[in-house]
Amino acid sequence: MESYNSFKVAQKQVIDAAKILNLDNATKELLLWPQREFTFTYPVRLDSGEMRIFHAYRIQYNYARGPAKGGIRFHPDETVDTVRALASWMTWKTAVLDLPLGGSKGGVVCDPKRMSERELEGIARGYIRGVAELLGVDKDIPAPDVYTNPQTMAWMMDEYETITHRHQPGVMTDKPLQVGGTEGRRDAVARGGVFTVREACKVLGVDPHGRIAIQGFGNVGQRAALLHRELLGGGKIIAVSDSGGAIYSDDGMDPRELVTHKLKSGSVKGFPGAKEIRQDALLELDVDILYPSALENAITKFNASKIKARIICELANGPTTPEADIILFNNGTHVIPDILASAGGVTVSYFEMVQDAYRFFWDEGIVHERLDKKMTKAYHTVQEAIREKKVHPRLAAMVVSVARVAEACKLRGWV
Numbered sequence: 001m002e003s004y005n006s007f008k009v010a011q012k013q014v015i016d017a018a019k020i021l022n023l024d025n026a027t028k029e030l031l032l033w034p035q036r037e038f039t040f041t042y043p044v045r046l047d048s049g050e051m052r053i054f055h056a057y058r059i060q061y062n063y064a065r066g067p068a069k070g071g072i073r074f075h076p077d078e079t080v081d082t083v084r085a086l087a088s089w090m091t092w093k094t095a096v097l098d099l100p101l102g103g104s105k106g107g108v109v110c111d112p113k114r115m116s117e118r119e120l121e122g123i124a125r126g127y128i129r130g131v132a133e134l135l136g137v138d139k140d141i142p143a144p145d146v147y148t149n150p151q152t153m154a155w156m157m158d159e160y161e162t163i164t165h166r167h168q169p170g171v172m173t174d175k176p177l178q179v180g181g182t183e184g185r186r187d188a189v190a191r192g193g194v195f196t197v198r199e200a201c202k203v204l205g206v207d208p209h210g211r212i213a214i215q216g217f218g219n220v221g222q223r224a225a226l227l228h229r230e231l232l233g234g235g236k237i238i239a240v241s242d243s244g245g246a247i248y249s250d251d252g253m254d255p256r257e258l259v260t261h262k263l264k265s266g267s268v269k270g271f272p273g274a275k276e277i278r279q280d281a282l283l284e285l286d287v288d289i290l291y292p293s294a295l296e297n298a299i300t301k302f303n304a305s306k307i308k309a310r311i312i313c314e315l316a317n318g319p320t321t322p323e324a325d326i327i328l329f330n331n332g333t334h335v336i337p338d339i340l341a342s343a344g345g346v347t348v349s350y351f352e353m354v355q356d357a358y359r360f361f362w363d364e365g366i367v368h369e370r371l372d373k374k375m376t377k378a379y380h381t382v383q384e385a386i387r388e389k390k391v392h393p394r395l396a397a398m399v400v401s402v403a404r405v406a407e408a409c410k411l412r413g414w415v
């Protein structure tokens with residue numbers, strides 16, 4: 001099986017958009033590479049007493065439209081190229097939502113599933129000691145990503161404030177409510193995605209109460225299961241998967257029971273009444289709506305032609321490769337691309353930064369309403385670009401966002 005370099009995928013997406021926009025060489029070169037990359041190592045003492053050196057990254061891809069913004073992952077397979085790709089996607093994500101932010105990403109190569117709370121706190125605080133001078137409410141603002149969470153952000157914010165000797169809660173987002181977090185951030189990625197599915201169903205005439213499959217059942221996948229039903233009033237979840245396995249039930253599974261089972265047992269496997277299927281088979285099931293909510297490069301030229309979903313709502317970052325985009329487009333599958341579908345998280349992160357700056361917090365209902373407005377507008381802007389340029393949805397979304405970033409670079413006199 002071919003292995004994909006996510007940064008090459010991200011660069012190809014920029015090249016395709018640049019071609020349609022007729023960008024000059026300097027602009028293209030600027031947008032094809034991160035503006036700043038920082039690679040470092042730092043020590044953390046493990047519970048065993050052993051000292052371990054960790055490799056880490058913070059990459060600021062582009063900050064023409066505002067301070068760089070993007071999460072931090074703790075993952076054993078993290079590489080400089082995955083962080084570059086994810087930082088690139090954050091740039092296009094904030095631009096397609098028209099947020100006054102740039103894009104960045106960070107990562108630490110570690111295996112959080114095998115670490116204690118105390119060790120994770122050491123990893124979080126050590127990371128901030130390494131990058132503190134690059135961060136700031138007006139420079140670069142982290143958030144959680146794969147295997148990091150609000151507790152990680154609380155430690156990181158505390159370490160940053162200890163170094164800088166002042167309160168600056170807006171330097172991290174998706175913090176716990178008690179230390180400057182916002183209502184509505186925890187489920188924002190999934191909620192934003194479900195709003196785009198609602199719009200897509202209207203445009204395409206697809207019934208939102210049909211069959212649903214969810215690949216990945218972490219924070220985002222679980223919330224998508226709950227919110228699809230809550231916001232759209234129905235839908236039958238026939239399959240879900242996680243790193244432990246995949247399960248299927250033709251009668252559909254109750255999202256709340258699934259979440260309870262996962263929390264209790266650590267995996268979706270063994271859910272009463274469901275049968276086990278292969279993880280890769282989940283993507284090929286006959287469903288109306290598929291939510292890829294795991295990692296990069298899940299839908300490739302090897303399986304794209306077998307996909308039967310009418311709508312794919314990409315809640316993961318980078319789940320589909322460029323060849324697969326073309327196959328899906330030709331087969332009439334409507335892809336809501338990651339930089340749009342999963343942008344609810346960073347949108348509510350932006351709301352959190354605004355609230356932290358004013359020390360004045362909004363009710364949950366206001367967060368939901370403003371998120372809905374932003375997502376709905378961005379969805380229809382991309383729809384318009386699909387019609388106007390006659391290209392597949394990811395390319396249309398890239399055209400919208402690359403044009404916005406290119407314009408900011410030009411106005412600043414960078415190109």
Ligand code: GLU
Nearest residue numbers: 070071143145345346349
């Ligand atoms: N990690 C999330 C993402 O990939 C959120 C980033 C943020 O809020 O800065 O969109």
